[in-house]
Amino acid sequence: MYDYKAPLKDFDFVYFDLLDYEAHLSQFPAFTELSKDVVLSIATEMAKFAEGVLVPLYQSADGEGCSWHDGEVRTPQGFKGAYQQYMASGWPGMAFDPAYGGQGLPESLGYMTGEMTGAANWAWHTYPALTHGAKNTLLAHGSDEQKEQFLTPLVCGEWTATMCLTEPHCGTDLGLLRTKAQPNVDGSYAITGTKIFISCGEHDLVSNIIHVVLARLPDAPEGTKGISLFLVPKFNVQQGQLGERNSLSCGSIEHKMGIKGSATCVMNFDAAKGYLIGEPNKGLNAMFVFMNTARLGTAMQGVCHAELGLQKSTGYARDRLQMRSLTGAKRPDAPADPIIVHPDVRRMLLTQKAFAEGGRMLVAYCALLVDHVDHGQDPRQVHAAQDRLSFLTPIAKAFLTEAGVESANLAVQCFGGHGYIKEWGVEQNLRDSRIATLYEGTTGIQALDLLGRKVLATQGKLMAPVLQDMLAFCEDHAGDPMADSLKGRLAQWQRLTQQIGEVAQANPDEMGAASVDYLMYCGYLLLAYFWARATVVAKAKLAGGTVDQDFHRGKVHTAEFYFARILPRTETLAVTMRAGATSLMSLEAESFFLQC
Template sequence: MPEYKAPIREIQFVMNEVLESEKHYANLPGCEDATPDMISAIIEEGAKFSERVLSPLNQIGDQEGCQFNDGEVTTPTGFKEAYQQYVEGGWPSLAHDPAHGGQGLPESIGTVISEMVGTANWSWGMYPGLSHGAMNTLQEHGTDEQKEIYLTKLVSGEWTGTMCLTEPHCGTDLGLLRTKAEPQADGSYKVSGTKIFISAGEHDMADNIIHIVLARLPDAPAGTKGISLFIVPKFMPENGAVGSRNGVACGSLEHKMGIHGNSTCVMNFDGATGYLIGPANKGLNCMFTFMNTARLGTALQGLAHAEWGFQNSLPYAKDRLQMRSLTGKKNPEGAADPIIVHPAVRNMLLTQKAFAEGGRGLIYFCAQLVDKTKLADTKEKAEADALLAFLTPIAKAFLTEVGFESANHGVQVYGGHGFIAEWGMEQNVRDARISMLYEGTTQIQALDLLGRKVLMTQGDSLKGFTKMIHIFCKENADNDAMKPFIEPLVALNKEWGELTMVIGAKAMQDREEVGAAAVDYLMYSGYVTLAYFWARMAHKAQEVLDQGTDEENFYKAKLTTARFYFARLLPRTRSHAEIMKSGAESLMEMDEEHFIF
């Protein structure tokens, strides 16, 4: 049976040594309780819950799935009980406002818990994950009354939340949505329409489910300018408890490739009572609070599948005996050598390791930016917000792409056994595949990055990050030990800007150039971004080794993995750069009628 072990030492390295979390929290108002001892205790308890409670349910959730019966959904064996333990442990309230029952700790600490929960059991972790997005949306845009009624219950974990955007005829293009909201004399609205692909839309784990729904008012302008946001509860709240059933019901469950333990629902709103969140016709702006939370959460999924794949590939590679090493016997007492001696297998293991550990650096950095957007002063908040907006599509799309690659490597390491369900490797692949689709596909994230975030700001958002890389490289220019990392990073940082200018110039003549270059631009950006974080990790590891440590193996492994990343993975930027420069012609010259089979 596959297992999960929380990588606490790896987490501590990124948080405490590379990103200097103690200094980070000391500089933010309201983070006085985030002491090293408290954070360590929280992580230790989160690790126990993830390893002992959630991990054993991962395969059960996949095998049983959710059961649908006349509008009601039953989650897999143990899911409901695990959620009750989660609530009793106070985990839903960790990073939320004390005014509504939260513990007031920084978002970045909650991110660490989300990583462990999600890696142990992604399907289960989606239930509280969706609630977290609903809480952030209400906190940011809800009225005081809405916060008191709904947010308090969500923070406690008694109720859960969802995000209801997609409809049968529209996904990313939300300007096409048809769900209607009719105003009522009492200030409420009657919401009618059908939403699909609603994760955690119906289940038996909590007393109530609070749907955050996009819909149109009768006099709304066409397109995305005419979308409003509503709270639509499953049960109407009455004096702090659940009352009568509202006009919203699950019509069916989707039959899916993976994440079977999470209920993916068709939700029917039939004159359901709802309440407006934020200004009328500004719902998409408000929903972006939820969507940005979800996109960073999905970036975590990429890390989760890479980490899980590595953790379960490594012991197998050390134990499985197949053939002899090309340089002679490494296991003379055995009939063959363990497959970890073979370069091809090491390549897969190191790829998983490099993407997991590099991805952790990127995500934890983004989580610290989230802290700053909520708690820092006006100037620092604005800078953090701009940098976070730039990095979010990279984190979401790039990490899910390489997370899926890492999951596939897990199957390959196991050979035929990887294709068999009992080992769990094929489940990791199936569960990972959705991450490149929901919350905006890789292609949509790429258009967002290149079109909206970079070209529409005349490159200012890119410059904000490349300046950080430039400063780091300049500070370490004379460090001989860092030259293998600094020199290629300097060159790529310069090329990144040059490629952007080339694409921008072409786009002025032909807008198709943006779409043609976008995905390769995003992947190029992802490899360079992870190179920056690997360079930072290598710098810290070398610094500790120079000072002397009794953890030499840990820090030497960091340096070795960094060298692997720069030698074997970073060169992928070359193909992405060449493809970008090739232009749109080869994609667009074929007439539609020539697409035949």
């Protein structure tokens, strides 16, 4: 078997060599004493937990799944013990305010450790991960009383939290939601309605679960302008102690394609006591704190599946003997050569490697921006970081999850027939990966957000700083083949953006028709930028006589592969973006079914 091992060497390269993490941390007074040695020691401890505790539960949890009985959900064997170890070690509060029991470490370090738990066992990872978004939402929009009452047990991991948006009749179109919030005489609200697809809505890991719920007040205006946000505990809380059970229940759990150890619940609220978070009818604004946290976490999920598939398929390709190399036997002492000698297997492995390691660079860069937003001292720098993050989040979420599915699929292909059976765990990785392109907003929704809101609606203002960073790199390294290739595509990116904007003014469907291709184009460019930067760093290491020659040569080689075989996908995307909406929209809806 080829089990997950935390890529500590690559974390070191990405954070410290590529992104100069020590200089980054020195900008914030709270982190000036956080040295490289301390960061890497924290990463090493998380690696031990991920590899030693979570990896052994990976396949058994998939086979067992969660069980539901009379509204109670039981998680797979070993999940509760693993969570108790996680909590006892202080991991839940690592990157949170010490005023509420956190350790005050940076969010960027949390993304590093989070990738390890996610790649080791994504189904288990979902339970603490969703709580993180709820903590951020309460910190940003909760009242002082709510923070005092709920944040400390959430931060220490004693309680977990959910995000309750989707209803049976509406998903992304939240303006259609029907859940009601009726004011009570004591200032609380009675929440009534049904929410579906609620990850970790009910489970046996903790004593209380806090639901963050979107609902409508009686006098709320129609559409998204009439949505408020509420905190609804499983057990009511009285003076810091758990009281009677609230009038909410888990009606059922979904039988899913993947992440079967993560309970996906139907939650019924029957006049459950809830508390308004933030202002009335401003709930969607507050919920986006949660959503943006979750979207970056889901971007990281794409990296997790790419990394896990890469590790498993690389191990298999080194050991599996099949045929001889086309250029002559590489293992003449064996009956056949390992399949890693074959060009097509190399293509699949290098594609996974390019997406896993390139995606890690993009997520880490976004994580550093989160640090600036959370801890920056200069309002102008905070605003600039927020703008960059606003632009990059939909790209990271959608592109990296699509790349994660592609990588997981290639891992199955590397195993051949063995990949199609459960024994090796790669078919599970593919099943687990598929949800990532759907939840927290599908790829299509992220694409509309990117092109419609972030690019065209701002007339390119959010796009400009990222573009300028990339152009500056190309100018600084003029004459380098990768930098010059990237510069040419950046010029094409600007032309395409202008062309789409012009045709969309006459027909908004043109924007919708181009949006997913546009987002994927942006994703390929961003990874090209980070791979080009990584090459500069790796070559400098090689020139300086690094002791890890193979590792840094691998970076250069993977970057060359990316520019030769992955980045050219943008040429096809440029053509399909220009193809317009006519071929998509001219067929009448009824005509799709005439052959039936």
